[in-house]
Amino acid sequence: MADAKTQVRRRLAAGRRERPAAERDAARAAIAGHLTSALSPCRRVAAYLPLSTEPLPPTFAADLAAVGVTVLLPIVTGASPLDWALADGPVTTGSRGISEPTGPRLGPDAVATCDVVLVPALAVDHAGGRLGRGGGHYDRTLAPLPTRRADGRPWLVAVVFDDEFLDRVPTDALDRPVDAVVTPSGGLRELPT
Numbered sequence: 001m002a003d004a005k006t007q008v009r010r011r012l013a014a015g016r017r018e019r020p021a022a023e024r025d026a027a028r029a030a031i032a033g034h035l036t037s038a039l040s041p042c043r044r045v046a047a048y049l050p051l052s053t054e055p056l057p058p059t060f061a062a063d064l065a066a067v068g069v070t071v072l073l074p075i076v077t078g079a080s081p082l083d084w085a086l087a088d089g090p091v092t093t094g095s096r097g098i099s100e101p102t103g104p105r106l107g108p109d110a111v112a113t114c115d116v117v118l119v120p121a122l123a124v125d126h127a128g129g130r131l132g133r134g135g136g137h138y139d140r141t142l143a144p145l146p147t148r149r150a151d152g153r154p155w156l157v158a159v160v161f162d163d164e165f166l167d168r169v170p171t172d173a174l175d176r177p178v179d180a181v182v183t184p185s186g187g188l189r190e191l192p193t
């Protein structure tokens with residue numbers, strides 16, 4: 001029998017596939033507006049190139065770079081923590097249909113040098129619990145960061161549609177809570193983690 005996370009993931013992934021394109025595009029535009037104004041003062045941001053169903057516009061990383069932010073993008077390297085490269089060069093199609101940057105690899109530790117990490121999620125709860133796609137890529141990547149923000153680590157921001165910000169999502173001990181969530185209608189909100 002599929003575990004609790006798998007069942008919730010299936011439901012949320014189906015919801016994303018069924019979401020009308022016009023609704024998705026309006027949500028993407030709202031999220032980009034919230035994030036661009038909040039993140040434009042940052043020095044370095046770890047973003048990602050979205051899949052076709054995700055609530056971030058495909059141009060978001062380039063748009064943020066265009067306002068002077070250094071933007072890093074993830075590269076999947078098997079079961080290791082994600083590697084990173086700058087968003088300023090060409091992209092290629094990497095593992096599982098994800099677009100990946102082709103520039104020099106900065107190494108997994110580069111994530112720690114960012115002010116903010118945008119974290120993809122299928123859902124987030126009010127305590128910062130995050131449900132990802134199940135690869136554990138972000139959990140492994142974020143695990144080495146200090147637990148407390150006072151110890152100097154990036155702000156972790158999950159990006160979801162309105163109806164994916166839930167009271168509770170299934171989590172386990174390896175799941176790293178996020179510090180904030182951005183939704184189209186709610187904007188960028190800090191979470192009590």
Ligand SMILES: Nc1nc2c(c(=O)[nH]1)N(C=O)[C@@H](CNc1ccc(C(=O)N[C@@H](CCC(=O)O)C(=O)O)cc1)CN2
Nearest residue numbers: 048049050051052053074096097098120133135137138
């Ligand atoms: N945009 C984005 N980049 C990311 C992630 C993510 O969730 N979103 N990841 C987070 O860890 C890592 C890649 N992990 C992934 C895990 C599963 C699938 C996946 O299920 N792909 C489907 C196609 C989905 C679609 O088109 O919507 C497939 O292979 O069938 C993709 C990426 C790193 N980069």
Ligand SMILES: Nc1ncnc2c1ncn2[C@@H]1O[C@H](COP(=O)(O)OP(=O)(O)OP(=O)(O)O)[C@@H](O)[C@H]1O
Nearest residue numbers: 005131132133134135136137138139140143174175
């Ligand atoms: N810090 C870690 N070190 C090693 N393995 C880990 C770590 N965190 C998670 N994993 C493993 O990764 C797999 C997927 O974890 P989980 O279901 O929490 O993924 P997820 O959070 O949905 O995915 P992602 O982080 O890619 O968005 C599990 O087998 C889990 O044991």
